[in-house]
Amino acid sequence: MTIEQMPNARSSTAPSTAPTDTELRKLVGLVDHDTSVDNFPVSGWDALVWVVGNATQTAHFLESAFGMRLEAYSGPETGNRDHKAYVLRSGGARFVVKGAVDPDSPLVAHHDRHGDGVVDIALEVPDVDRCIEWARTHGATVLVEPHDETDEFGTVRSAAIATYGETRHTLVDRSAYNGPYLPGYVTRKAGYQPREGAPNRLFQAIDHVVGNVELGQMDEWVEFYRRVMGFTNMAEFVGDDIATEYSALMSKVVANGNHRVKFPLNEPAVSKKKSQIDEYLEFYRGPGVQHIALATGDILGCVDALRREGIEFLDAPDSYYQDPELRARIGQVRVPVEELQSRGILVDRDEDGYLLQIFTKPITDRPTVFFELIERHGSLGFGKGNFKALFEAIEREQEARGNL
Ligand SMILES: [Fe+2]
Numbered sequence: 001m002t003i004e005q006m007p008n009a010r011s012s013t014a015p016s017t018a019p020t021d022t023e024l025r026k027l028v029g030l031v032d033h034d035t036s037v038d039n040f041p042v043s044g045w046d047a048l049v050w051v052v053g054n055a056t057q058t059a060h061f062l063e064s065a066f067g068m069r070l071e072a073y074s075g076p077e078t079g080n081r082d083h084k085a086y087v088l089r090s091g092g093a094r095f096v097v098k099g100a101v102d103p104d105s106p107l108v109a110h111h112d113r114h115g116d117g118v119v120d121i122a123l124e125v126p127d128v129d130r131c132i133e134w135a136r137t138h139g140a141t142v143l144v145e146p147h148d149e150t151d152e153f154g155t156v157r158s159a160a161i162a163t164y165g166e167t168r169h170t171l172v173d174r175s176a177y178n179g180p181y182l183p184g185y186v187t188r189k190a191g192y193q194p195r196e197g198a199p200n201r202l203f204q205a206i207d208h209v210v211g212n213v214e215l216g217q218m219d220e221w222v223e224f225y226r227r228v229m230g231f232t233n234m235a236e237f238v239g240d241d242i243a244t245e246y247s248a249l250m251s252k253v254v255a256n257g258n259h260r261v262k263f264p265l266n267e268p269a270v271s272k273k274k275s276q277i278d279e280y281l282e283f284y285r286g287p288g289v290q291h292i293a294l295a296t297g298d299i300l301g302c303v304d305a306l307r308r309e310g311i312e313f314l315d316a317p318d319s320y321y322q323d324p325e326l327r328a329r330i331g332q333v334r335v336p337v338e339e340l341q342s343r344g345i346l347v348d349r350d351e352d353g354y355l356l357q358i359f360t361k362p363i364t365d366r367p368t369v370f371f372e373l374i375e376r377h378g379s380l381g382f383g384k385g386n387f388k389a390l391f392e393a394i395e396r397e398q399e400a401r402g403n404l
Contacts, residue, residue: 019205023204026376028206033259040130040230041127041130043126043258045206047181048118048289055084061363067202069090071088073186083100083107085097085098090294091204092204092206093204116363117364119167125172125173132159143162151179164211164221165213167211209293210290212288214268215267218250231255231261233254248278249267252265284368291369303373312360314358315396316341316345316346321340346358350381355374358372
């Protein structure tokens, strides 16, 4: 079965078509939310903005391997002499990758320190000024004051606040704008042609974005998202037992009112081995985005397509699939377990349903940022039951890098 034949993918045909709310309920666990009682209403993701060493090649990688489609561009040809920026989309997910053109660009220093990574988790909000007013009076650092940018397509209002490390949240209201991305960007279609038979698109939406913070800082950032942005805790939580024995990390999850935006936050925990979070903090030179979970309606087709393009995934050991406890726990899923095993896809079940997930190896030179693919079937969790198998796989990779 190809991805076009899957029920989730059939409802929209173009790669750039954003999922409907009905689709988002299934894909990412969207819930109803009354924004009138919300002090910091957030509608969803606007974009994940990356700074990379070579935006031209990263854009090509996201198109050719991850099936994203180029939509817009800014660079020297459009009057932006500082950097090149490529805007790519898959379903409702938008990535913007920026790389310095001018050797004196501030992006050079950022990249020198952090390597490739996400600098801005931009969020879509209905009222920028209301959010900033609330954030300012509740302890946020306002990096960019609310302002308008206008061109022939209309006006975008935005502002930005600081979050962990050198990461920010730009808050964007584009309700009065119908241009390709932001003023200053031009529509640009890719020269890249997808391979014959390639799925129309591999993923439909961003499910969650995970931040790694320093030891002892997780609760502070959970509190930041609660106090400043009105996010609430989600149930998932990694207790001390898992933390110290296997993963050497602690994790809590906060989400906005409609659960469209979910932020798991990790901190290292003290253990015998070097935490995977410590490895990240060392190589990213501080807190930052660890992984981005991409929601897909067909994780099997997605993994097959990505492997064909050379994307590498963390291996799950055969013992994971042979474990009778796991088999009893997961019950019936939509495909035979052997289909998951042959691809290394993990499965977890909770009281609401189950989910299928898999993690890539870091997509950058430094052992920092990676992707998760997630296919939800009712479960609103993050795969807590897989943490042990997952972390053991990560530790094998860490050991191979000499960082354990
Ligand atoms: Fe995740």
